Amino acid sequence: MILRSLELKHFGKFGERSFDFRRGFNLVIGSNESGKSTMMEAIPAALFGLRDKDRYKSWGRQGSCEAALALENGGCTVRIERELISDRVQLIERDDLYQVLYQFDGKAAPQGRSSERAEYLDQLNRLLAVADEDIFRSSLFFGQGDLELADRNGLTTRLKALLSGFVEVDYDRVLTSLSDDYFNITRKNPWGKDKTRPRQLDELSERIEVLQQRWFAAEQGLKELASLREQIAELSESMEKNRADQISGERYLDWVRKQWQLEEKEGSLRKDYGRIHRESGKVEELEKRRADLENELVKTGLPREMPEELPPLLSEGESIRKDMVTLQAETSALQQELAQQANPARKRPALITVAAVLISLLAGLFGGAFKLPLWGLAGLVTAAFWGLHLWRCFNLGGQRKDLQEQLQIVERRRDEARDRRIDLSNRLEVRGLSTSPVELVRMQKNLESHQHLLGQIREVESALQVLDNSEHLSEEKDHLTRELAVLGERMEQDKPLRQEELLSAEELPQAEEQLQQLRETIRQNEQQLLDLTRREAALQGELSNLQQIEEEGEQLKEREAALLQQRDALAVAYQLLSEAVDEFRRTYLERFAAEIGRYLGLLTAGRYQKVRLADDFSLSLPGRGKDWRPVESYSRGTNDAVYFAVRLALTRQLANGMPLPLLLDDPLVNLDQQRLAEALNVLERLSREHQIILFSHDERLLKRATRDRWNVVTLDDQGRSTATVAQEGRNDGKQLSFL
Numbered sequence: 001m002i003l004r005s006l007e008l009k010h011f012g013k014f015g016e017r018s019f020d021f022r023r024g025f026n027l028v029i030g031s032n033e034s035g036k037s038t039m040m041e042a043i044p045a046a047l048f049g050l051r052d053k054d055r056y057k058s059w060g061r062q063g064s065c066e067a068a069l070a071l072e073n074g075g076c077t078v079r080i081e082r083e084l085i086s087d088r089v090q091l092i093e094r095d096d097l098y099q100v101l102y103q104f105d106g107k108a109a110p111q112g113r114s115s116e117r118a119e120y121l122d123q124l125n126r127l128l129a130v131a132d133e134d135i136f137r138s139s140l141f142f143g144q145g146d147l148e149l150a151d152r153n154g155l156t157t158r159l160k161a162l163l164s165g166f167v168e169v170d171y172d173r174v175l176t177s178l179s180d181d182y183f184n185i186t187r188k189n190p191w192g193k194d195k196t197r198p199r200q201l202d203e204l205s206e207r208i209e210v211l212q213q214r215w216f217a218a219e220q221g222l223k224e225l226a227s228l229r230e231q232i233a234e235l236s237e238s239m240e241k242n243r244a245d246q247i248s249g250e251r252y253l254d255w256v257r258k259q260w261q262l263e264e265k266e267g268s269l270r271k272d273y274g275r276i277h278r279e280s281g282k283v284e285e286l287e288k289r290r291a292d293l294e295n296e297l298v299k300t301g302l303p304r305e306m307p308e309e310l311p312p313l314l315s316e317g318e319s320i321r322k323d324m325v326t327l328q329a330e331t332s333a334l335q336q337e338l339a340q341q342a343n344p345a346r347k348r349p350a351l352i353t354v355a356a357v358l359i360s361l362l363a364g365l366f367g368g369a370f371k372l373p374l375w376g377l378a379g380l381v382t383a384a385f386w387g388l389h390l391w392r393c394f395n396l397g398g399q400r401k402d403l404q405e406q407l408q409i410v411e412r413r414r415d416e417a418r419d420r421r422i423d424l425s426n427r428l429e430v431r432g433l434s435t436s437p438v439e440l441v442r443m444q445k446n447l448e449s450h451q452h453l454l455g456q457i458r459e460v461e462s463a464l465q466v467l468d469n470s471e472h473l474s475e476e477k478d479h480l481t482r483e484l485a486v487l488g489e490r491m492e493q494d495k496p497l498r499q500e501e502l503l504s505a506e507e508l509p510q511a512e513e514q515l516q517q518l519r520e521t522i523r524q525n526e527q528q529l530l531d532l533t534r535r536e537a538a539l540q541g542e543l544s545n546l547q548q549i550e551e552e553g554e555q556l557k558e559r560e561a562a563l564l565q566q567r568d569a570l571a572v573a574y575q576l577l578s579e580a581v582d583e584f585r586r587t588y589l590e591r592f593a594a595e596i597g598r599y600l601g602l603l604t605a606g607r608y609q610k611v612r613l614a615d616d617f618s619l620s621l622p623g624r625g626k627d628w629r630p631v632e633s634y635s636r637g638t639n640d641a642v643y644f645a646v647r648l649a650l651t652r653q654l655a656n657g658m659p660l661p662l663l664l665d666d667p668l669v670n671l672d673q674q675r676l677a678e679a680l681n682v683l684e685r686l687s688r689e690h691q692i693i694l695f696s697h698d699e700r701l702l703k704r705a706t707r708d709r710w711n712v713v714t715l716d717d718q719g720r721s722t723a724t725v726a727q728e729g730r731n732d733g734k735q736l737s738f739l
Contacts, residue, residue: 001128002691003043003661004077007068010058011045011084012038022711025687028695029702030715036695037143039715040665042067044141046082047124048133049110053085071127076101078127087112089120093127129658139651142644142664175577182570185563190571201563204556211553218549225539232532239525246522249515256508266487273480280473287470290460293453300450320421327414334410338403356382589613592649599645602682603675604638611642619646636670644668644679648686661691666698684708 003021008014013035019028030036038056046067050056057065065085071078075096082089091104104123106116110133125131130140137143187195187202198206356378363374468476593613601609612620612628619642620628631642644667651662668679683692694701705712 001071001073001658001660003069003693004072005068005070006039006042006046007066007070008039008042009066010063011042011065011067012056012058014038015058019713021691021693021713023691025684025705025708025710026691026693026713027701027705027710028693028713028715029699029705030697032697034697034715036697036715037665040141040143040663040693040695043069043663044133044136045084046080047128047136049082049087049089049108050084051110056084073127082108091120091123128660130660139647140660140662142647142662142667175574175581178570178574178577182567182574185567185570201560201567204560204563208553208556208560211549211556215549215553221539225536228532228536228539232529232536235525235529235532239522239529242518242522242525246515246518249511249518253508253511253515256511260508262487262490266484269480269484269487273477273484276473276477276480279467280470280477283464283467283470283473286460286464286467290457290464293457293460297450297453297457300453320417320424324414324417324421327410327417330410331407331414334403334407338400338407352385353382592653595649595652596642596645599648599682600642603641603645603679605674605678608638608642611645619643637672637675640668640670641675641679648682651690659689659691661693662686663693663695665695680704 002023005021006019008017010016019039028036028039041056045056046069053065064083066081066083068079068081071080076093078091078093080089080091087107087109089104089106089108091102092100093102094100102123104116104120106120107114108117108120121131128136130136183189183195183199185200187197187199189195359378360375363371363378467473590613593611596611596613596619597609600611601607608621610622614620619631621631621634621638621642623629631639634642651660662683664683668676671679683694686692702712704710
């Protein structure tokens with residue numbers, strides 16, 4: 001794991017700055033007060049937050065205070081951004097294709113206890129193997145003049161716990177697992193008090209004992225099973241006979257009931273058929289009577305539903321007819337009398353006049369003396385006849401005038417009667433009736449007959465309303481006919497059964513009671529058979545389980561033997577591993593002291609290669625002879641070398657094989673030139689595995705940085721940075737840089 005870049009925003013003296021780092025050895029150089037320590041403090045601040053948030057607030061600037069780290073491990077990259085005032089953290093892990101593998105976004109305050117903070121610290125522990133700021137500062141973080149392990153917040157105790165249990169913590173889990181597995185098998189404790197709850201081996205022994213009891217009980221069940229099977233066979237034979245009698249009796253009684261039902265149904269159908277037949281005949285008779293009355297009613301010429309005003313109209317028509325007949329007779333009589341009162345015939349006076357003229361002519365020719373008398377007599381006779389004729393004509397003229405006046409009066413009356421008849425005809429036409437005088441006379445004569453016929457029709461219709469209509473009666477009659485035919489066929493099919501075998505209606509209840517008693521006997525037998533069958537099944541189950549019991553017993557014994565063997569193996573394994581872990585825990589300080597001595601020998605050019613580490617983490621170096629002296633009695637340079645070696649050993653122990661970056665802020669200021677050179681050589685060797693970021697104000701290191709191709713980041717007094725980038729190794733070609 002390497003640190004690729006550090007980005008600061010309003011952090012301490014930095015406004016907005018970004019610093020890039022490379023694999024191997026990185027030198028951050030700058031004069032005093034250029035921001036080296038501030039820059040180094042930004043790294044734990046970004047990881048764990050700030051307890052004192054006012055310490056690194058931007059100097060004279062307003063706005064947020066932020067820090068971001070870009071880390072790289074193999075093909076994965078991790079970016080951690082923190083807003084230091086609100087402790088809002090964002091952690092994003094990506095693969096080499098920039099696909100997000102994990103993302104966290106939440107609050108992780110340095111002294112909080114939220115679930116978000118716990119999740120975030122779990123991820124830090126997974127990525128950096130360190131989730132505690134104090135341990136981080138005591139291992140990967142080498143502060144300026146602060147190499148000693150001060151017991152801050154019980155740090156020494158926590159380091160001891162980590163060193164003693166960091167490797168063997170898995171062994172503790174193994175021991176716990178072995179103990180759990182052992183006590184899952186048995187409750188007997190060879191190292192102390194037995195457990196109270198039964199375990200697998202105890203339950204197995206109890207199960208074997210139960211199986212033995214069941215096996216002996218199954219042997220006794222064989223005799224009982226034979227007796228039960230005899231009883232079941234006898235009872236089954238009896239039940240078969242009773243069931244056959246029951247089926248025969250039920251069929252016979254069903255047939256008897258069926259016969260009685262068919263006969264009853266036939267009687268009921270015939271009764272209904274007779275009733276329908278009678279009603280049908282009555283309905284046909286009434287319908288025929290109604291049809292005849294309807295025909296008679298039609299012959300009257302009057303409508304069936306006569307309007308109320310029709311009888312007065314017919315009476316009025318009859319009156320008009322009589323008036324017109326009377327007026328017609330009067331008119332005929334007057335006309336006849338007027339015809340008889342014609343002027344007297346002019347033929348007789350004319351003949352007399354002609355005769356008088358002839359006589360006058362003859363008298364003039366032959367009368368001689370008698371000629372004048374003859375002429376006078378002829379003239380007198382002619383005048384007399386004409387006078388009488390004129391008198392008669394005058395008298396007849398007066399009579400005729402009277403007759404004509406009477407005739408005019410009669411004609412006016414006849415015209416009035418005609419107008420009345422026309423008005424009556426119009427009113428009759430409006431009502432859809434004939435206006436023929438003959439029809440009117442006929443309707444007038446049939447009016448009373450019409451009322452009588454209409455009353456008879458209503459009586460017939462009232463009678464028909466009480467009865468069903470002919471169509472319904474016909475359908476019901478046909479239906480009854482079909483049912484009687486079907487019933488006749490069914491009764492015909494049952495004819496092979498003899499009539500004398502049919503029980504009477506009085507004998508049927510007694511036969512049903514006997515059949516019910518037979519059913520009750522069968523039910524009791526079935527219940528008894530069910531009980532016996534259940535008992536048989538139980539015994540068969542026990543007997544069939546006999547082989548299973550034997551097989552299960554064998555399996556349980558094999559299981560018991562395997563558990564005993566597993567118990568013994570677990571006890572031996574637990575004992576041996578427990579002793580080994582105890583031995584390891586007794587010697588972990590010696591091994592850690594040996595690791596410190598190895599690093600101290602490198603730092604002191606072999607002068608000090610051994611260190612004694614007490615239980616309270618106090619350090620001693622070999623003095624003259626065989627004496628051991630506390631490290632505090634040596635020079636400041638020797639103390640820094642010892643504690644620097646402690647830090648390196650502690651870092652290797654805590655990293656657990658993961659190469660983590662080492663941050664050093666001028667921790668070697670108290671070393672002489674020789675020890676400083678040795679320390680730098682050790683750091684260079686460490687840079688092959690770990691990324692080294694050394695913060696220093698010693699510009700003499702620039703010469704070595706150039707020679708050994710370190711990556712150099714230079715800070716000026718204003719906190720600006722310039723970088724001299726050394727070429728990374730060939731194996732770093734695939735690493736990513738965050739700019």
